[in-house]
Amino acid sequence: PVKAKIGPSILNADLSNLACESQKLLDNGADYLHLDVMDGNFVPNLTFGHPMVKSLRNKIKTAFFEAHMMVQNPEQWIEPMADAGVNLYTYHVEPVEDVAKVSRQVQDAGMKVGLAIKPGTEVKDIEKYIDMVDVVLVMTVEPGFGGQSFMADMMPKVEWLRENYPNLDIEVDGGVGPKTIECCAKSGANMIVSGTAVVGAPDQGQVIRQLRDVVQS
């Protein structure tokens, strides 16, 4: 069976202190870092791009970095993100015409590939690509902002994926924390992104352990 992994989202951390914030999350037991890249076009918000990720990589040598690419043209950022030290390039299928081609480009650039779907996109729409990718990310909020509430009605997507792909890494992102983790775990998610619930907690380590325990049990 697939391993539980907790990947805090640094979106709502103090971005002027990104290296310290990230190191603190890793010291508190994070399995990987989920870096939310937004282009102000695919989503109505703007965060950071590959120069920031590269700077972070210079300070944090070994951690596993996922770039969650909420961008209109994911093809454009494959090489720069690979060069910046990203390990997993998770992009949204909605604006992409040739998903097979882009996924291959990501792998050729030396990264693992993740496919992300917005709440309005069905798993059936990506079914034919699942065998080509490493991770499927089921969004549990509309992408764009941290701190939104979890959409439990996305769980049938996770359940369907787990039933049909027992070994797939299935990631959930948006409104996930101690109150919603049981629902995610029961449905079969194993890669858990959590932003505000972890970053804002007085004891990050305790929340990360709690999330992992629920997924593993």
Ligand code: DX5
């Ligand atoms: C939403 C982002 C998420 C989100 C996570 O567009 O992709 O990673 O910020 O933050 P919380 O856990 O606060 O929803």
Ligand code: ZN
């Ligand atoms: Zn995200």
